[in-house]
Amino acid sequence: MHELGIAASVLQEAQQEAQHHPGARLRKVKLRVGEFSGVNPEALSFSFEVLVRDAGLELLQLEIETCPRRQRCPACQRTFTVADYDLRCPSCGTAETEFAGGDELELASLEMEDYEPSAAGAKSS
Amino acid sequence: MSQVPLERKVLSENDRIAAELRRRFADQGVLCLNLISSPGSGKTTLLERTLEAFPASARVAVLTGDIQTENDAARLRRFGFPVRQITTGGTCHLDARMIERALADWHSVSYDLLFIENVGNLVCPASYDLGEAAKIVVLSVTEGEDKPLKYPAIFLKSKLLVLSKIDLLPYVPFDISAAEHNARRVHPEIDVVKLSCVTGAGLEQWQSWIEERRRELQALRGALVT
Numbered sequence: 001m002h003e004l005g006i007a008a009s010v011l012q013e014a015q016q017e018a019q020h021h022p023g024a025r026l027r028k029v030k031l032r033v034g035e036f037s038g039v040n041p042e043a044l045s046f047s048f049e050v051l052v053r054d055a056g057l058e059l060l061q062l063e064i065e066t067c068p069r070r071q072r073c074p075a076c077q078r079t080f081t082v083a084d085y086d087l088r089c090p091s092c093g094t095a096e097t098e099f100a101g102g103d104e105l106e107l108a109s110l111e112m113e114d115y116e117p118s119a120a121g122a123k124s125s
Numbered sequence: 126m127s128q129v130p131l132e133r134k135v136l137s138e139n140d141r142i143a144a145e146l147r148r149r150f151a152d153q154g155v156l157c158l159n160l161i162s163s164p165g166s167g168k169t170t171l172l173e174r175t176l177e178a179f180p181a182s183a184r185v186a187v188l189t190g191d192i193q194t195e196n197d198a199a200r201l202r203r204f205g206f207p208v209r210q211i212t213t214g215g216t217c218h219l220d221a222r223m224i225e226r227a228l229a230d231w232h233s234v235s236y237d238l239l240f241i242e243n244v245g246n247l248v249c250p251a252s253y254d255l256g257e258a259a260k261i262v263v264l265s266v267t268e269g270e271d272k273p274l275k276y277p278a279i280f281l282k283s284k285l286l287v288l289s290k291i292d293l294l295p296y297v298p299f300d301i302s303a304a305e306h307n308a309r310r311v312h313p314e315i316d317v318v319k320l321s322c323v324t325g326a327g328l329e330q331w332q333s334w335i336e337e338r339r340r341e342l343q344a345l346r347g348a349l350v351t
Binding site: 002005006009010013017021024027031035036037038039085087096099103104105106107108109110111112113114 | 126127128129130131132133134135136137138216217218248249251252274277278279281282310311313
């Protein structure tokens, strides 16, 4: 259960980035988590919820895109998604294909709501 | 709403320290191997047999991680080589900073082979690069042969699978060829060594595998110098 530590890193990175955008309010963190990353997305989401609540940032959401394993075929150059550990190229049948993704644990982007002092009180969507 | 693209790894700080350690190991000609398994698969026993076989002049050192106790370090120190325990105090894996700290004041210790025995856990250690040349996953025959499919990340990231305790095969319903097959479904290129620390079977292959990695490292260094 190392998801709490990973959630803390995610929150820290997001907050550091937010400092470069004074006045903007952090609303969403988008992550990419590979099926082969060794990280459980549910445990990560739960940990993140606990941390943002503790930090008084309840409005901050975590969005996780799970990424399946991909392989690349050296013969026909096609990159394909792997189902049920079948690593053969679906186009040309080549058995020996190369790992091409599925272990990512990446911060993709942040969504921020711009804070406009002049518009304060006049709620915009 | 405005979008700010980040496109960076979550564990970038760990990876930065790991890259620094890897560079340092390469500069100093140190082969670093990171052993990972469930608790009780026999990592410490394998290291005992490994250290026992080295001559006293061998420049080998061990960092051993556990949540609590110095027990493993005490077991491994009996062979006269430098051993340091890292107690994580609850953390379920070692990270690169723990390795950096453990090595920081080890200036007087000279080694060209460093074993890291990770905390017994087949999940979390897979996510943390420690700057090692290779991760090694140990699976004992008293576990399930479907573990590579249940915990694929570590089998994907390991260069070598050690199937341990093979002396127990007559007494347990473990299908060793299925275990190997499952590991290769996840990672077709993974090397496999089957061994028993009780009978000594397979230990020679284990030692040759390590020697092969040392030769590779030396060849790589030679290529960089010339």
